[in-house]
Structures are given as C-alpha cells and as structure tokens.
Amino acid sequence: MENRLCHLFLALALLITASPALAASDDEQTGLIQPTVERNQFDEATIDSNDFEIILSAGYLSIEDFAVNSMLGVKLNYYVTDSLFVQLDWLQATAGDTSYEILSGGAPLLTDEERELTAYAINLGYNLLPGEVFFSEHTTFNSAFFINAGIGNATFAGNDRFSYNYGAGFRVLLLENLSLYSEFRNHVFDVDVFGINKTTNNLQFSIAVGWYF
Amino acid sequence: MNAFSSLFLLLILAVTGMPLQADEDISPPLTISDPYIEMRTGPGNRYPIFNVEDRGKTIRILQRKTNWFQVQSENGKQGWVHKQQMQNTLLPSGSQLQFSEQDRSAFEQRKWEIGALTGEIKNAPLLSVYGGYAFTKNISLELELEHSVGNVSSSDLARLSLLMQPFPEWKYSPFFTLGAGAIQVKPNATLIDPADRNNALSQVGFGLKTYLARRFVLRLQLNQLVIFSANNEEDQNEELTEWKIGFAIFF
Structure with missing residues (x-):
C-alpha cells in the first residue's frame, strides 16, 4: 500500500x-x-531484488548396495553476498534391489515403503570460481563453479539417519534470472540394514534449473 | 516422507510463494557524481570491469543481487555496479541515493527472523528450523521444529518459546528463553517392540546472538529440557541438555 x-x-x-x-x-x-x-x-x-533462487533438479542417486536410481530434488538458495549462499535442500529417490536380492531371488530386504529415500539438508555454499562462458561470437553467459556442504537428515530403510553432504557444481546463467546447473554431491549416512552399522557414500549426479526471485 | 521432512518442504514452498516484485523499470535516472563508476560483467568484484561511465552521465537501475546493482547507461550498456558507488549517485532532485542499511541497527529493528540450527541433544545430532516474531526489541516469540537422530531412536520436537533479549544493542547479545512443546520419540525399526512415545516438555535456555553481515545473524544456544515422561512404569521425568549453533536471516 x-x-x-x-x-x-x-x-x-x-x-x-x-x-x-x-x-x-x-x-x-x-x-x-x-x-x-x-x-x-x-x-x-521498488528495486527488483533477486537474492533468492529456487532450483529444481533431476538426476541419479547411487544408494550404496541398492543400485543407481533416478532422483528428484528441490532447493532454495539465499545469496548472502555475491559469493556466499545458504541452501535448503530436499531430494527423493527410490532404492533398487541389492545384488543379493537379485541373485538369490528370495525375499526382499526392504518393503516398498522402506525403499523410499528422502533427504533434506541445510548447506552453505561458496562461488569459488565465478566467470564467463563464451558460447558464441556474440553470446556470453555468466557462470560460477561452486562448492557446498551441509548437514541434514536422510530417511531410508524405515529409519531417520543423520547425514552430511558435500559437493561441487557448475552454474550458467542462461538468462538474467534463469540458471542451468550440473552438480555432483556425496551424501554420507549410516545404514544398518545388513546387521552392522555401516557408513555409506551415496553419490548424486544431477542437472537442475534455477530461477532467481 | 516424515512430518519433519514435509514441513521442511513446506517452508521452501512458503518462502518461494512470497509475492514477487513487479519488475517494471521504475528507477528514475541517477546522475553519477563520482569521477566515474565502474560497470562489471557480473554481480561480484571478481568479474571484470568492461565499461566506465563518467561524472554527469545518468544510469538507471534494472535489478539488484546482494549488494550489486544491474544498471543501464544512457547508451544502453548494461553492467553491475557496487552499492558503494551507487550511493554516490544523485536523484533528479539532486539529493544522494539513500539505501536503508542492512546493518546492526536494522538487526535491532527486525520484526521477523528465520533460522536453522545444528547441535546435540543428549549426544544425538540434531537439526532444527525456527521462525520468530519480535514484539519489541527485547521480547520475541519463536516456533521451533527440531529433528534428532540417536542410536536407538529418532525424535521430532516442536516448541513455542518466549525469548528475552535484555541488551539488544550489545555486539554479542545474550538472551534467555522459556518454552513449552511436545516431543515424539520413534524407536528404530530394528528394535524389538518399537512404540512411539509422545510427551509434553518444557524448556529453559540461554544463548548469544551476534550480527554477522547483511541480513545474517549467528546464534548459539544452550537449553535444559524437562520431558514429562512420568507414568505408571517410570515415575521420573526425563531431563535433557542440548546445545545448538546456527544462523538466522532477519527481515
């Protein structure tokens, strides 16, 4: 008003x-x-201020012992400075069968519900290498190679698991407020499905689209 | 997907659902009063300077990202200028462009605060998100949702607390909290006879807040919790200590 x-x-x-x-x-x-x-x-x-970015991602999540699976995610970035950002991260994937389950043909280790993996995290990120991409003679896009890491929770095999994650990625600003991402991360959490508590590394590769607002 | 996870998602959606600014070009022409201003190819001082505009020329603001302003010069060149240089441009009236500082005083004047914390509750790692509303400089109300994962169980905790900040002007400003809420403890599925447990709880705590930069606050907190778990089988209430560290953004 x-x-x-x-x-x-x-x-x-x-x-x-x-x-x-x-x-x-x-x-x-x-x-x-x-x-x-x-x-x-x-x-x-009245100045159009664009410090937030919503990011939708899709890709692959390798859930240790449970095959490589497709994943979907959504993130919210808040840029504190031109280099530093905080991030809310949520992702979802469905675990596949272990080699044992396939070979033995026996009873599955997990129920369908337990195979659902959801994870959320709060991350801190840093634009390590800001730069420009020279696409054609007259077209240049701003870009950044960034690193980020954080902690969160992964729900898998019926239990909540404390997790931490770290990764790096590349962002290209196609339009003034539209960005394209390619990212690689590792989600680390303990899994006790096989009777022993085992720290698992779950690698994620994804591409994403972001919108600044 | 558990309740905490969906709340987390809801938070993302709530923030992104905030009304968007109409991006019409409303900036009046601003006259450069510094000897010159530097236009960079991107919002950051590591991007190269590709154009310099002299004193007396005018620019218009297109958008802002953190402390960088995308401007358009008279001859149509678009680039990014830092806030420090923008402050030395003149409005058509001849007065300097003023930006409300997102500084310590803005922090003291804040109304809303949202943040995320991590720490330990009874040696189990925790993650929490909270939102607070400040009624005065000294008193605010906070709603906090917390999730922790222990060896044998995980728990979700929700609480409403009153926060008292007696010295908001101090660099490291102490605060005290008094709160009440509920906790749901879920034993791990691998345990025999897992049954969820819901209990009310109360909390006292103290902590420190310190202003970092822009809209950013660092927060440290130590809480003592009493969980009203006394029942027929165990007649002892459970007492827990938790510590948390994290950051908040204020508006």
Missing part, C-alpha cells in the same frame, strides 16, 4: 516536473507560487 502511494507520488512528481514550461506559464497566468516538489522519494523497495 505504502509502495503504491510512493509510486503515485513519484509519478505525480515526474509529471509536474516534466513540464516546466507549462508550470512556468501557469505561474505567470495565475500569479501563484507553485510549491517546490521534493523528488527524493525514491523507494529502495
């Missing part, structure tokens, strides 16, 4: 000052002194 008022005020101010000749002739005709309009009402909030 306040914003709109400011816009109106600004528009009015511009309108009045854009026709100085008119205003002067008015003065002469009426003999009235027009009030000086202060135009330093520029509101910072």
Whole structure:
C-alpha cells in the first residue's frame, strides 16, 4: 500500500516536473507560487531484488548396495553476498534391489515403503570460481563453479539417519534470472540394514534449473 | 516422507510463494557524481570491469543481487555496479541515493527472523528450523521444529518459546528463553517392540546472538529440557541438555 502511494507520488512528481514550461506559464497566468516538489522519494523497495533462487533438479542417486536410481530434488538458495549462499535442500529417490536380492531371488530386504529415500539438508555454499562462458561470437553467459556442504537428515530403510553432504557444481546463467546447473554431491549416512552399522557414500549426479526471485 | 521432512518442504514452498516484485523499470535516472563508476560483467568484484561511465552521465537501475546493482547507461550498456558507488549517485532532485542499511541497527529493528540450527541433544545430532516474531526489541516469540537422530531412536520436537533479549544493542547479545512443546520419540525399526512415545516438555535456555553481515545473524544456544515422561512404569521425568549453533536471516 505504502509502495503504491510512493509510486503515485513519484509519478505525480515526474509529471509536474516534466513540464516546466507549462508550470512556468501557469505561474505567470495565475500569479501563484507553485510549491517546490521534493523528488527524493525514491523507494529502495521498488528495486527488483533477486537474492533468492529456487532450483529444481533431476538426476541419479547411487544408494550404496541398492543400485543407481533416478532422483528428484528441490532447493532454495539465499545469496548472502555475491559469493556466499545458504541452501535448503530436499531430494527423493527410490532404492533398487541389492545384488543379493537379485541373485538369490528370495525375499526382499526392504518393503516398498522402506525403499523410499528422502533427504533434506541445510548447506552453505561458496562461488569459488565465478566467470564467463563464451558460447558464441556474440553470446556470453555468466557462470560460477561452486562448492557446498551441509548437514541434514536422510530417511531410508524405515529409519531417520543423520547425514552430511558435500559437493561441487557448475552454474550458467542462461538468462538474467534463469540458471542451468550440473552438480555432483556425496551424501554420507549410516545404514544398518545388513546387521552392522555401516557408513555409506551415496553419490548424486544431477542437472537442475534455477530461477532467481 | 516424515512430518519433519514435509514441513521442511513446506517452508521452501512458503518462502518461494512470497509475492514477487513487479519488475517494471521504475528507477528514475541517477546522475553519477563520482569521477566515474565502474560497470562489471557480473554481480561480484571478481568479474571484470568492461565499461566506465563518467561524472554527469545518468544510469538507471534494472535489478539488484546482494549488494550489486544491474544498471543501464544512457547508451544502453548494461553492467553491475557496487552499492558503494551507487550511493554516490544523485536523484533528479539532486539529493544522494539513500539505501536503508542492512546493518546492526536494522538487526535491532527486525520484526521477523528465520533460522536453522545444528547441535546435540543428549549426544544425538540434531537439526532444527525456527521462525520468530519480535514484539519489541527485547521480547520475541519463536516456533521451533527440531529433528534428532540417536542410536536407538529418532525424535521430532516442536516448541513455542518466549525469548528475552535484555541488551539488544550489545555486539554479542545474550538472551534467555522459556518454552513449552511436545516431543515424539520413534524407536528404530530394528528394535524389538518399537512404540512411539509422545510427551509434553518444557524448556529453559540461554544463548548469544551476534550480527554477522547483511541480513545474517549467528546464534548459539544452550537449553535444559524437562520431558514429562512420568507414568505408571517410570515415575521420573526425563531431563535433557542440548546445545545448538546456527544462523538466522532477519527481515
């Protein structure tokens, strides 16, 4: 509301000052002194600020012992500075069969529900190598090679598991606010499905599209 | 997908669902009053300077990313200029462009705060997200959702707490909290006879907040929790200690 008022005020101010000749002739005709309009009402909030980015990703997640599976994810980045960002990360994948299950042909180790893997994490990222990509003679895109790491939770095989993840990726800004990602990460968490507690490395490769807002 | 996970997703959606700014070109022409300003190819001081605009020329703001402004010069060149140089441009009225500083004083004036913390509760790693609303400089109300994963169980915890910050102007500002909530403990599926347990809880805690940069706050907290688990079988309430460290963004 306040914003709109400011816009109106600004528009009015511009309108009045854009026709100085008119205003002067008015003065002469009426003999009235027009009030000086202060135009330093520029509101910072009207600047289109793009510090957030929503990212949709798709790719492969290798769940240790449970084959390589397709995954989907969504992330939210907040850019604290031009180099540093914080990230909320959520992903989902369905685990495949272990080699044992395939070879023995016996009872599955996990139920369908237990095969669902969901993970979320809070990450910190850094644009390590900002740069430009020279696509053609007249087309240049801004880009960045970034690293990020964080902690979170992975729900797999019926249990919540504390996880940490780290990775690196490459971002290309195709349009002013549209980016394309290619990313490689490792999700590390303990799995006790085989009777012993085992630390697993679960590698993820994904491509993604991001939108700044 | 558990409840915490879906809440987390909801948080992402809630933030992204915030009303978008209409990106019409509303910036008035700004006159350069520094001897010159440097336009870079990207928002960051590691991007190269490709164009320099002299004093007296005008530029218009297209958008902003962190402390960098994408501007358009009179002859249509678009580049990124740092806030420091933008502050020395003049509005049509002749006054300097003013930006509200996202600094310590803005932090003291904040109304909303959202953050994420990590730490340990009873030696189990935890992750929590919270949102807070400040009624005054000193008093705010916070809702926190926490998830922890132990060796034999994982737990979800929700709590509402009142936070008291007696010295908001200090660089390392201490605070005290008093809260109440509920905890759900889920034993691991591999255990015999796993049964979920729901209990009410209360909490006292203290901690420190310190302003980092822009909209960023670092937060450290130590809590003492009492879980009202007394029942027919065990007549002792459970007491837990937790510590957390994390960051918050304020608005």
